Amino acid sequence: MYQEQNKKETKRRISWLQPQKAISKKLYLSLSISSFILILLVWSGITYTHLVDPLFLPTPTDIINSAVTLFTELGFATDILATISRVFVGFLLALIIGLPLGVLIGTFKVVEAFFEPVISFVRYMPVSAFIPLFILWIGVEEPEKLAVIFVGSFFSLVLMIAVEVGNVRKELLEAAYTLGSTNFGIIKSVILPAAMPGIMEITRLVLGWAWTYIIVAELIAAPSGIGHVIIESQRMIRTSNIIFGIIVIGILGLICDVVLKIVTRKLFSWNYGR
Structure with missing residues (x-):
């Protein structure tokens, strides 16, 4: 037994x-x-035993003390809100324009032939290389920060959506034609319902990338934001503030990821076998 x-x-x-x-x-x-x-545990073991100089890697206690100081004395909550608004506005602009364009590229070969080579070309250009141009064209105010997030998200988003749409099973399209559907009717009744679970996963993935661009976006003349705090802390050699800022960005990104994952599973439960 x-x-x-x-x-x-x-x-x-x-x-x-x-x-x-x-x-x-x-x-x-x-x-x-x-x-x-x-x-x-590894972090605590390294820092509390002084294997690493606290200047380079502070202890968890130092990070907590910095967090208290940032929130109670330096208005860090305002910086968090500023960063969140920049990420979401920049990403939503990319999604609003990129979603329909990606669907059209994945659906119609003539649209793919016109847009895909240019978008693929620009996608390989580093976002940071555009910053001098953005400053020259639109200055150093909020539009410049949003432009960095937009460019960092838009081109990859379009191509990934196009690939997802292009992978919709041809049998579904043929069945829709047999039932008398029109070309654009197929987009609404077949392609979008079939591709939307994948598009939501792509949205979740690219939103995570948008969070990684926020430091670049807030690098130049940002009056607020987590990136601004990190850059200022680097100048003052406040390592604990830098690490806490990075941790906050990670937490915010993780929250967005989990929320989108839950929403996707709820909306398209049929696609996940539950």
Whole structure:
């Protein structure tokens, strides 16, 4: 009896290693939390034992003290709101323009032939290289920050949406034609419903990239924002403020990612087998 139970337990553990094998939500959450705990333990072990100079890597306690100072004395909440607004406005502009363009490129070859080479060409240009031009063209105010987020998100977003739309099964299109659907009717009734789960995943992925561009966007003459705090802290050699700013960006990005993931699973549960 004991041996049979032990064999079942061993078999269950081995099943965790099967490719794409589902695990329980409890186990998933436990493993996710444990990864953060492991990082914290390693960080604490290195810093509290003074293996690294606090100037280069402060202790978790130093980070907490910096967080308290930033929020209570330096108005860090305002900087967070400024950064959030820049990321979301810049990304939403990219999504509003990029979504229909990506759908058209993925649907019609004539549109693909016209737009895809140019977009692919610009996509490989680093966003930071555009900053001098943005400053020259639109100055150093808010539009320049939004332009950095927009350019960093738009071109990849368009191409990834186009690929997702282009991968819609041809059998679905042929069936729609058989039922008398028009060319543009197929976009509404077949292509968009089939591609939307993938488009939502792409949106989630590219939004994560948009968060990585915020430091670049706030690098030049930003009066507020997390990037502004990080740059100012670098000049004053306040390493703990820098690390806390980076952590906050990571937390905000993770929250956005989790929210979009939950919304996608709820809206398109049929696509995820639940």
